[in-house]
Amino acid sequence: MFYRAKGLVLLASFAVATGAVASHLGAQEDIPAQPVDTSALPDLGPDQERWLTRNPYRADPATYAKAQQVGQEAFAKNCSRxxxxxxxxxxxxxxxxxxxxxxxxxxxxxxxxxxxLKRDGKVLMPPLGEALGQKTGWAIRSWLDARHEK
Ligand code: HEC
Known part of the structure; x- marks a missing residue:
């Protein structure tokens, strides 16, 4: 009897937890991207529209440090939730x-x-690139380099 009751309680809390995750995921799509000031970072050459495949801010130490600062703020505003x-x-x-x-x-x-990322028609992660721009993307990437763990 005791074990059965405990099982039911566990089942109930599992249902609550999965429900919370599902509604959490669903609700997130509506949250707009929070703008980030990237004016301190160099522009990405004449062809700004083309998305690069390598972090352009890594080569120069001063730029990299600045990018990490901008990236930390951008992450807190747009990714940390x-x-x-x-x-x-x-x-x-x-x-x-x-x-x-x-x-x-x-x-x-x-x-x-x-x-x-979309899976089975559901937005798991909203596309943020167009709203935030690739300067912000590479700034976040620079900051994540510094946060890397093995
Ligand atoms: C609404 C929630 C949500 C927000 C906001 C969000 N993500 Fe995600 N992100 C996800 C989910 C969910 C996945 C994993 C999907 C999967 O592969 O199952 C993911 C995966 C990723 C991955 C791939 C991780 C891996 O190990 O494969 C990267 C990189 C990433 N997100 C970066 C970001 C960045 C940068 C931001 C902010 C600009 C951001 N995400 C904002 C939900 C979010």
Whole structure:
């Protein structure tokens, strides 16, 4: 009897938890991207519209440091509500500290940032690239490099 009751309680809390995750995911689509000031970062050449496949801010140390500052703020405003404050995930969404670092993970990172992710017609991650622009994307990527864990 005791075990049965405990099982029911567990089942009930599981249902609540999964319901909460589902509505959490659904509600997120409506939250607009929060603008980020990237004016301190160099523009990306004459062809700004073309999405790069490598972080252009990594080569110059001063620019890289500035990009990390901008990226930290951009992440807090636009990503942390799913991926966790300071990129430490609570477990439901991927923990972005474990992405492949530097060049090895740039393409994967920027394509997710640009296009988001849809599965079975449901938006799991909203596409943020057009709203935020690739300067913001590469700034976040620069900051994530500094947060990388093996
Ligand atoms: C509404 C919640 C949500 C927001 C906001 C969000 N993401 Fe995501 N993101 C997800 C989910 C869910 C996945 C994983 C989907 C899957 O593969 O199952 C994901 C996956 C990713 C991945 C791939 C991770 C991997 O291990 O494969 C990257 C990179 C990423 N997000 C970056 C970002 C960045 C950068 C931002 C902010 C600009 C952001 N996300 C904002 C929900 C979100």
């Amino acid at each position: 799913c991926h966790g404050p300071n990129a430490v995930s609570a477990g439901i969404f991927p923990d972005l500290r474990y992405l492949d670092p530097r060049e090895a993970g740039d393409v994967w990172f920027i394509s997710r940032f640009h296009h988001g």
